[in-house]
Amino acid sequence: MSDNKVQIFDTTLRDGEQVPGCKLNTEQKLVIAEQLDLLGVDIIEAGFPVSSPGDFKSVEAISKLVKHATVCGLTRSVENDIKVAGEALKFAKKPRIHTGIGTSDSHIKFKFKSNQEAIIERAVKAVSYAKTFVEDVEFYAEDAGRTDNAYLARVCETVIKAGATVLNIPDTTGYCLPNEYGAKIKYLKENVKGIDNVILSCHCHNDLGLATANSIEGVVNGARQIECTINGIGERAGNTALEEVVMILKQHPHLNLNTNIKTEMLYGISQLVSESMGIYSQPNKAIVGANAFAHSSGIHQDGVIKNRETYEIINPKDVGVTESAIVLTARSGRAALAYRAKNIGFELTKLQLDEIYVNFLDFADRKKVVNDSDIHQIIEKSKIYKDIISS
């Protein structure tokens, strides 16, 4: 693998599906998994096999279906979880077990009522046991974001010795600031023996709206895998949004980091996940929101009509959106009205446009968005309609 390649680990079907009330059935998961494989993700986390017979069945079915990506199953550091995951993944062309345990003081004290040494022992046992089923074992240090770096480095070094191939450093609670998360990855790169033989992975939650920024800081500081979900869905405020990190790396080539994602598929798969789960992104969601390529103020519309790049840093076609939208509202100017009128067959002279624009503003003040049939009506009802159609 090239040193500039960032692996995309999609967890829409595992962490993403932890959104309350958004359970998917096996058929829906298979449709999404097939699209993720075509999208070019490197790893699909298909589920948590021990959690229910339904999840086991889904992971097994996805393992049989997926042609290119690695298929991964989550476990706790519990022998039976790992055995069941090994079983569910046995048909996968490239299987991975994702096992781990909480490493922060809070998790060790309150969740496990344990101590640091006993946690390391459990981690090593889990990785060693997982290795008896698959070669590719990813270890997560849950709540690594709030784990002391020196202890985290010790955990990482020990699980590498036990055979872990990927080390996941989750900011489980979405607590870290980007510079802190980046520094954590850098610290591990510099202080863990054997770190260059494994892949460091970012898994960031969005409680403070920093999941995407943290993941980018992670890869800038040496991580080479990002765990993310379509539309950023997931527990609480969600996970890192796949479409965001992928487009950030694409739009900033100076970072010299790339992915295998076929970006033209992003909008379609976003819609598929929204419809399957019944949760829709907010209109201003980056990349895939309904307004991500819509322009409504007069100043912006005038710029975009002259040259799209004045107000758009991404070509909408690059993410599968057919074109930028010029939305007509009471904030729109003459350029936008002329552009939309032309699209429906009315080429207005400057004088005609001045006349129609007054009627348009009157209408737009009463209606939030003016659509094509409204423009038709405004022109038809105007005093100069006959002039317009005869000119």
Ligand code: KIV
């Ligand atoms: O957020 C988290 O820590 C997780 C782990 C189970 C990987 O989802």
Ligand code: ZN
């Ligand atoms: Zn998570």
